[in-house]
Amino acid sequence: MSTESAASIDAERIQQFAAGVRGVVLQSDDAAYDDARAVRNGLIDRRPALIVQCHGTADVVEAVGFARDHGLLVSIRGGAHNVAGNAVNDGGIVIDLSEMRSVHVDPEHRVARVQGGATWGDVDRETQLWGLAAPGGQVSTTGVAGLTLHGGLGSLHRKYGLALDNLRSVEIVTADGQVRTASESVNPELFWAVRGAGSNFGVVTSFEFALHPVGPEIYQAAPIFSLDDAPAVLRKYRDFCATAPDEFGPQAMFWSVPAVDDFPAELHGMPIVLALVVYSGDPDEGEQLLAPVLDWATPILDLSGRSPWALAQSSFDAFFPFGGYYYWKSLLVGEPSDDLLDAVVEAAADRPSPDAIVNFWQLGGEIERVAPDATAFAQRDAKYLLSLDTSWFDPDSTERCIDWTRRTWAAMQERFATDRPYLNFVGFGEEKEALVRASYGANYDRLVAAKMMYDPGNLFRMNNNIPPRG
Numbered sequence: 001m002s003t004e005s006a007a008s009i010d011a012e013r014i015q016q017f018a019a020g021v022r023g024v025v026l027q028s029d030d031a032a033y034d035d036a037r038a039v040r041n042g043l044i045d046r047r048p049a050l051i052v053q054c055h056g057t058a059d060v061v062e063a064v065g066f067a068r069d070h071g072l073l074v075s076i077r078g079g080a081h082n083v084a085g086n087a088v089n090d091g092g093i094v095i096d097l098s099e100m101r102s103v104h105v106d107p108e109h110r111v112a113r114v115q116g117g118a119t120w121g122d123v124d125r126e127t128q129l130w131g132l133a134a135p136g137g138q139v140s141t142t143g144v145a146g147l148t149l150h151g152g153l154g155s156l157h158r159k160y161g162l163a164l165d166n167l168r169s170v171e172i173v174t175a176d177g178q179v180r181t182a183s184e185s186v187n188p189e190l191f192w193a194v195r196g197a198g199s200n201f202g203v204v205t206s207f208e209f210a211l212h213p214v215g216p217e218i219y220q221a222a223p224i225f226s227l228d229d230a231p232a233v234l235r236k237y238r239d240f241c242a243t244a245p246d247e248f249g250p251q252a253m254f255w256s257v258p259a260v261d262d263f264p265a266e267l268h269g270m271p272i273v274l275a276l277v278v279y280s281g282d283p284d285e286g287e288q289l290l291a292p293v294l295d296w297a298t299p300i301l302d303l304s305g306r307s308p309w310a311l312a313q314s315s316f317d318a319f320f321p322f323g324g325y326y327y328w329k330s331l332l333v334g335e336p337s338d339d340l341l342d343a344v345v346e347a348a349a350d351r352p353s354p355d356a357i358v359n360f361w362q363l364g365g366e367i368e369r370v371a372p373d374a375t376a377f378a379q380r381d382a383k384y385l386l387s388l389d390t391s392w393f394d395p396d397s398t399e400r401c402i403d404w405t406r407r408t409w410a411a412m413q414e415r416f417a418t419d420r421p422y423l424n425f426v427g428f429g430e431e432k433e434a435l436v437r438a439s440y441g442a443n444y445d446r447l448v449a450a451k452m453m454y455d456p457g458n459l460f461r462m463n464n465n466i467p468p469r470g
């Protein structure tokens with residue numbers, strides 16, 4: 001498809017377009033342009049020709065039409081957390097939803113209507129008023145849109161499924177400019193495709209989520225063990241996970257003690273494993289049930305305790321600031337052998353930055369009770385996610401950090417003969433079609449057919465792209 005640069009579009013035409021939207025259209029000479037083009041990952045420095053800060057669905061329709069008529073490269077901006085920077089592009093148009101963040105809760109029917117630019121912090125804030133929550137991510141600044149449309153892992157996925165499993169419907173503006181509802185009963189094929197490959201099919205202007213009773217207080221076990229104890233701790237973690245009820249949201253996070261006041265100065269920088277298990281039921285019950293986690297080894301520090309749900313959901317925020325450097329890659333794996341556990345510890349010991357996390361996250365539960373072809377998200381049977389969340393703040397470390405992540409990821413793939421990624425953690429998505437084929441598996445051909453139906457010109461391609469061909 002031909003891609004025009006907005007620079008070649010008549011200034012008068014751009015002016016007419018800007019006058020027709022309720023939001024703001026920014027170009028490079030506007031004072032707000034640089035802030036508007038920045039995304040969370042400081043590695044991304046792109047200069048779109050136009051940024052449309054939409055104020056509603058009608059603005060989105062206008063922007064999609066303008067982009068299509070002028071053959072512009074399109075990015076959709078939700079929470080701007082995507083590590084590859086797909087929320088922005090060079091020379092094209094950004095359909096920016098960051099001012100569309102309203103959340104409306106219907107407590108009686110336990111559903112929330114969430115606009116396409118909202119963050120998980122926005123959702124938790126409103127749903128917790130009613131003691132309810134939707135399964136989302138673990139950092140409150142992450143966008144609902146990107147996270148949900150490609151999966152959605154957090155502390156509730158074993159009990160209530162992926163974020164996308166909790167969608168009841170979406171409102172989406174497709175490439176032809178139509179505003180469509182998609183649900184099990186209306187446009188069901190589009191709804192199927194959106195739940196796993198959403199950014200390929202249009203701009204989702206709102207999501208309708210099922211809500212569940214969570215909080216307002218929860219209990220979480222959070223002992224911190226020395227890395228020296230990690231081989232034994234990981235084995236206990238695996239045994240614990242084998243019989244863990246769905247209310248447990250367990251993960252083993254390999255990290256270094258952050259050099260901030262919340263932690264004793266003598267521990268700063270020490271390599272550790274944090275055994276984080278969130279209990280989403282009654283906190284008193286959680287405290288009792290999770291007591292054994294503290295005995296996996298002798299903790300060097302114990303952060304376990306009760307917490308308001310919304311606070312627990314934002315406790316990692318400070319460690320992933322805007323403008324930090326991020327390159328995260330992941331592998332979905334089955335039941336872990338001793339060899340796999342040892343490889344995780346080896347990778348953890350070799351992390352290229354104290355801010356890099358190797359996260360070993362239990363999946364299963366409600367995720368695997370959904371059939372692999374029930375939604376576009378196919379990877380239902382994985383038992384764990386191994387995620388190399390490489391973060392750093394010194395620009396001189398960039399090459400080393402990216403290189404380490406790529407090498408470690410490739411070595412793990414080879415050693416454990418698996419290539420299944422979680423599409424929300426794919427670095428820059430540089431493996432392109434191989435990556436999406438590995439992720440969607442048997443659902444891939446059906447997705448291509450849906451793409452041919454809803455976006456035959458591939459207007460929406462700044463994503464893990466499904467090209468509209470056979």
Ligand SMILES: Cc1cc2nc3c(=O)[nH]c(=O)nc-3n(C[C@H](O)[C@H](O)[C@H](O)COP(=O)(O)OP(=O)(O)OC[C@H]3O[C@@H](n4cnc5c(N)ncnc54)[C@H](O)[C@@H]3O)c2cc1C
Pocket residue numbers: 040075076077078079080081082083085086087097116117136137138139141142143144145146147148149151152153154198199200202203204205320326424425462463464
């Ligand atoms: C600090 C941090 C913490 C994270 N924590 C978690 C976690 O706990 N669990 C988890 O599963 N993932 C997590 N992620 C990964 C996260 O899910 C992805 O980065 C996701 O892409 C972020 O979505 P976003 O809306 O913020 O990003 P954006 O960069 O705005 O968008 C991501 C993709 O979705 C598209 N998109 C955005 N909005 C829309 C829309 N309204 N309609 C259609 N397409 C749209 C974009 O074009 C882009 O392709 C985390 C990432 C970071 C950086």
